[in-house]
Structure formats: structure tokens, C-alpha cells
Amino acid sequence: MSQEARVRELSERHKRLEAAIAAEQKHPAGDDLRIHELKRKKLRIKDELSQLRN
Template identity: 60%
Template structure:
């Protein structure tokens, strides 16, 4: 059950980052470095989610 809750939290954070990236890129004076950092965080969360999915399938 703890894994499922953690995955839900990560999914929520992934969606928040996606929204932040969209908002940042819509700004006429968006910060490219900020966008790169947000994308890096989003990818890290995606990797964590995939690892948890793999672990939960093995159990």
C-alpha cells in the first residue's frame, strides 16, 4: 500500500512539473535554464515511477 501512495505522490508531482513547464514556456521572457531544470526533475520522477512499477510487478 505504501508503494501505491508513493506512486500517486510522484504522479501528482510529475503533473505539477508538467504544468510549470507549460506555464514557463508560455511566458514571453521564459528562462531556458529553468525549463531545463524542470524537465530534468520531471524525468527523474518518471524514472522513479518506472522503477516502482517494476518493483511492484516483481512482488
């Protein structure tokens, strides 16, 4: 997989995680543990994107 393709894939995953976090936070009985897990995944992807772009 080329670096450009990897960046696109990670960007899409990042967007999906953002949407999942927003949906979970809007839910009246949102699961804090799940939100925390999603945010950790999102941060790992952000870090990897940053490394690939530099």
C-alpha cells in the first residue's frame, strides 16, 4: 500500500471514529468507557497520520 493510500485510509477511519464518538456522546446513556476507547483509537490514528505526513 502506498503512503498516500495509507493516509487516505487513516483519514477515513479518523472521520468514522469522530462520528462514532459524537453519536455515543449524544446518547443519553452514553458509555464513558467506550467513548474513552474510541478517543484513544482516534489519537493513535492522528499520531500515525502526523508521522506519515512529516
